[in-house]
Amino acid sequence: MNKSDSERIAAILERAGWQTAASADQADLVVLNTCSVRQSAEDRAYGHIAKWRRYRQRNPSFIGVVTGCVPAKEGDKLAKRFPAVDIFLNIQDIEKLPELVAEKRQTAFAAGTEYTDQNINYLQAVPHHQSNFQAYVPISIGCNNFCTYCVVPHARGREKSRGSAEILRECQELAAKNYKEITLLGQNVNSYGQDDPAEIDFPTLLQQVADISGDFWIRFITSHPKDMSDKLIKVIADNQPKVTPYVHLAVQSGSNKILAAMNRKYTKGDYLRLIGKIRQAVPKVAISTDIIVGFPGETAADFRETVNLFKRARFNMAYISQYSPRPGTAAAEMEDDVSRAEKRQRDKELTAVLEEIALEENQRDVGKMVKVLIENKKGSRYIGRTPQGKVVKVRGRGLTVGQLVEVQVEEALAWGLEGRALASS
């Protein structure tokens, strides 16, 4: 979501005559689009702001802007703590940025906005996509789920769905420009449209995007297990391979006690049944997940449940986070009683389980041909992804970034595959 918002910010500034600088320390204006989902993300943002005094010493007309989740959550407090920031801006007000910067340049403008619930209309700002073959298309903002650890509903407000006509128009334009991959974005794409009785639901939207003619892949993130319907599974199955055989389905824990304390509204059994159904309907599907280790009250036995879930679910990929209390959330009121060392240990153990399973799964691909969208080049190797989202290091002549190629898989690693490009399209 932040990447997509950043593309909108870039487009707004370019329309106002700004150009991209080679690096932050050479820029007259830096816009920091922050995330506050974990303390480490906030700390990284503060680390960037700490450099701004130096930038300003070198360039007295330097302007530093902070937007995204951090100002939405605690703008006023931050204004006192970080005098180096010229403008705190809610992302919903991003269209005002060129005007605020111009004012700031003329006067000693002291900004700082009150957080109000987000205005979905800011998504109408046409983004400057950083890539000419992959694009993120936000379909909703905010979240109503209030998982007890999560800052998103507090920082980003309640869920609001973007109009389907606008989403489809954006996807049609991308398809007409020959984009190869469109990712529909939302904190919980499965509940798309539920805030507006006149709107279509997510499976219908996904089907309509798939009906747009063109040779492109469709991805969607993120799905909440409680809202993943049979209708949606059918649309994914019916539209293979255009809707990619990849589902990111955050489980967060394997312990029913912890899932209840997190307010996730499903059990380990529900989750395993759900992925069983998905695998039956979409045999080639890859499933990835998010996990939090060390949530308040997570005992060694609870953690074993998560390890057991990993072994049964056989995830292709998992994003493992060590729990960090976020002020304002319900879990922040609970005792953060798992030590840092224990969280690290659980993270390490789970990573090892994941690596073993992912390697076994990837080994099944050795010798097969897979389609790969080349995303970038590192040294002499090209790096891309399969429809399942697996990372592939590709060797081959005459390849270009943005190209779809057929790759013969020669080697499997825990984090991906290696192979040789045979033909290109």
Ligand code: SAM
């Ligand atoms: N809406 C998505 C979902 O429910 O799948 C997740 C969005 S959240 C921005 C991304 C991930 O960050 C979560 O799935 C969770 O694993 C992790 N996360 C969120 N809050 C956290 C916290 N307080 N401590 C550690 N990890 C956290």
Ligand code: SF4
């Ligand atoms: Fe956060 Fe839960 Fe909403 Fe995901 S579904 S954004 S974890 S509150």
